[in-house]
């Protein structure tokens with residue numbers, strides 16, 4: 056990740072970071088992540104947040120958006136006809152987004168009760184879980200029958216995670232089916248799956264910190280596979296193994312940005328992975344601020360910057376326009 060303002064280098068404390076290559080005046084726009092590769096608007100905000108530009112109805116003094124796209128009893132909501140058209144041509148290509156939303160909703164409605172996955176069928180460790188145990192848990196999940204999970208009820212967080220992962224599965228499929236031919240192609244502006252794979256992989260660190268979350272994540276994979284396998288068969292190549300889901304979950308942690316309302320900056324409406332925006336490290340006194348502009352994340356100089364300074368945002372500053380990495 057480099058451009059005319061900065062270059063990517065290894066930092067003195069490990070990992071990669073971005074460093075200025077020349078003097079940058081305050082308020083310069085350094086980088087735009089045009090659109091997330093994968094994203095989700097939380098279910099509870101479904102009617103209040105535009106599925107395309109993420110604008111929040113309350114910021115326009117409304118209770119909800121009423122421009123809808125309906126398919127098989129499930130709806131997506133938009134703030135304008137333009138957003139609905141943009142969504143049709145970039146996200147609902149071949150009707151996939153609508154089919155997936157409907158399939159996930161349908162499975163959710165047919166579920167009766169939550170049956171915890173037997174711990175021994177998934178993994179045994181409670182601390183210091185190893186990569187071998189994580190691999191083994193996912194492999195076992197791949198061999199679990201679809202029928203066996205069809206009665207599992209997911210909680211709110213898991214259902215949102217399922218939608219987030221599904222958006223990436225659709226994007227991967229579109230990327231493979233319609234190779235990029237122009238800068239307006241959806242996967243040109245969202246970045247590519249290989250760029251997602253280049254992001255820092257936090258699977259082991261996260262699993263060790265929260266070993267109890269592994270069975271929840273596996274349950275989400277089984278839920279998506281069960282919901283989409285027969286309803287959206289073109290997506291089977293990305294569901295047959297857990298590779299796509301697992302790779303994204305490994306990178307979502309520590310790389311996702313919260314999608315906040317723009318004006319109040321208090322409500323987190325969802326989250327997304329913006330690959331090209333994920334190389335700014337954290338600093339409590341950052342020289343970069345980021346602002347959401349519709350589907351885009353924009354990165355500006357917060358002050359005058361000297362050459363060879365590390366460019367950092369604040370992951371937790373509530374005064375920032377959006378707080379980073381708090382979706383995880």
Ligand SMILES: C[S@@+](CC[C@H](N)C(=O)[O-])C[C@H]1O[C@@H](n2cnc3c(N)ncnc32)[C@H](O)[C@@H]1O
Pocket residue numbers: 068069070071072254255309310333334335336337338
């Ligand atoms: C969004 S990524 C930033 C890019 C990352 N350094 C890389 O190599 O891909 C966030 C991760 O970078 C590391 N990081 C960010 N800011 C840091 C800091 N101030 N000190 C140490 N590590 C930091 C942490 O591992 C964090 O989970």
